[in-house]
Amino acid sequence: MSVLVVGASAAGLSTVEALRRKGYQEPITVVGAEWHLPYDRPPLSKQFLCGDWDEDRTRLRPDTMLSALEAEFVLGDPAVALDGRRVHTASGRVLSADTVVIATGLTPRRLPGPELEGVHVLRTLDDAAALRKDLVEAQRVVVVGDGVLGCEIAATARKLGPAVTMAGPQAVPLESQLGPMVGGLLAELHRSEGVDLRLGTAVTGLTDVDGRVSGVQLADGDVLPADVVVVALGAVPATEWLEGSGLRIDNGVVCDAFCRAADGVFAAGDVARWQHEDSLLRLENRTNATEQAACVAANIIGDQQSYRPVPYFWTDQFATKIQVHGVPSEAAEVTVAEGNLDERRFVVHYRRDGRVVAVLGWNMPKQTRLHREHLVHA
Known part of the structure; x- marks a missing residue:
């Protein structure tokens, strides 16, 4: 067979x-x-x-x-x-x-319109190699997208030196996934590292000069100057x-x-x-x-097994490691279970209908794994 x-x-x-x-x-x-x-x-x-x-x-x-x-x-x-x-x-x-x-x-999703030099998506190894080559010489980078991938690219690009702007429709990064509290802390993290956030406004298109991207057009009429644009819209x-x-x-x-x-x-x-x-x-x-x-x-091979995982993902941004078990949501009630928000070391629980549906850890990997038990036994 x-x-x-x-x-x-x-x-x-x-x-x-x-x-x-x-x-x-x-x-x-x-x-x-x-x-x-x-x-x-x-x-x-x-x-x-x-x-x-x-x-x-x-x-x-x-x-x-x-x-x-x-x-x-x-x-x-x-x-x-x-x-x-x-x-x-x-x-x-x-x-x-x-x-x-x-x-x-x-x-990966792309923005509508003609292909322009300096515009990238990131999915494959070849995508990453092409983007890395452009970032080395970039002065102004705009990341279109405020999800996990957009945040990670913005953090990496900023460490390489150019001015970086993150644009997206949410009020704070990852708001729809992690909620406004954690999203707000992510916004503070990126601002503290020098990333300019232009959030809460949709991107409508790109501008160019002779086939090379020159800016990102926002729905409010503003144009964000850029010589490199990364589209991270999922x-x-x-x-x-x-x-x-x-x-x-x-x-x-x-x-x-x-x-x-x-x-x-x-x-x-x-x-x-x-x-x-x-x-x-x-x-x-x-x-x-x-x-x-x-x-x-x-x-x-015939071992009948239904697939019933406890979902898990992680993201590293600057010196911050975030780990998530379960399925958080913007609508869930978020409470601090361990650690301290001000010190940026904490574990929070997401609850819906009185039940813990997700656990998120911010720079507390060992403790986060222990709190996963609240989901396993829910």
Whole structure:
């Protein structure tokens, strides 16, 4: 019984590794859109972007470990269609298997309009390399987006020296995700490090001079001068290639509680939206990619396991580490469970209907892990 994994990502590689750990010895093929062997994405906006890491250090596994998996990697050839359990690639290949795992991840959103020099998104290793090259010579950088990725890019860019402005529609960074209190502390952090915040106003477009970006146009009429612009307005599941496949596509590949999208077809990672308790859930983080892949591997070999994680993500901005377990929301009641807000070392609980739904730690990693138990036993 062969397996075909579409996506040479963290989720794709983790699926292969989990299968081999469980004793699966049948053929496995991994199809990747990029030429790069599997690499880690979180460092792209931090260690790699600032130049502390080189490309080799972003690799998830060395060649020896990849070879030991005895999987065939077909790289630089993106999938363009799925017909049953046959995958068609851009080069014209047709690959088939008894089981297909979809792990194609996300596609970053872009601003409408013509392509301009100096405008970047950050999703791939090549994206990060191109942005890093521009940041070295930049004088004025505008980051369009006030979510996790936008905040991380703004922090890294600021450390490299240029003037940095963050623009976005929220009143404070990550407000819709972490609420106004934590978002307000993030705003103070960025301002204290020299990031100019132009929040609460939508971005309507870009200005340019001879095809090179020159500014960011805001809905209130202001233009933020820039020689480098990074668009970090989120991403959408990479499912275009699945049109006509017969799979249910709705903000991702819709799956049952076992991450199964159809008979012999599974999904894992950012692209998967699965039945979680009473609703559909899709998570965009590195931890989920690994944990969901392990569940998929178990179900492929017949160990029926529903996927019921405690969601987790982290973000590093300047010297601050924030860790989040569970699903926080802007509407939740936030209370300090440990530490002190003024000292910027604390753990907070997010409560809805009297139940703890999320735990956030700010520079308290050990204590945050302990507070996770409030979610596990909720």
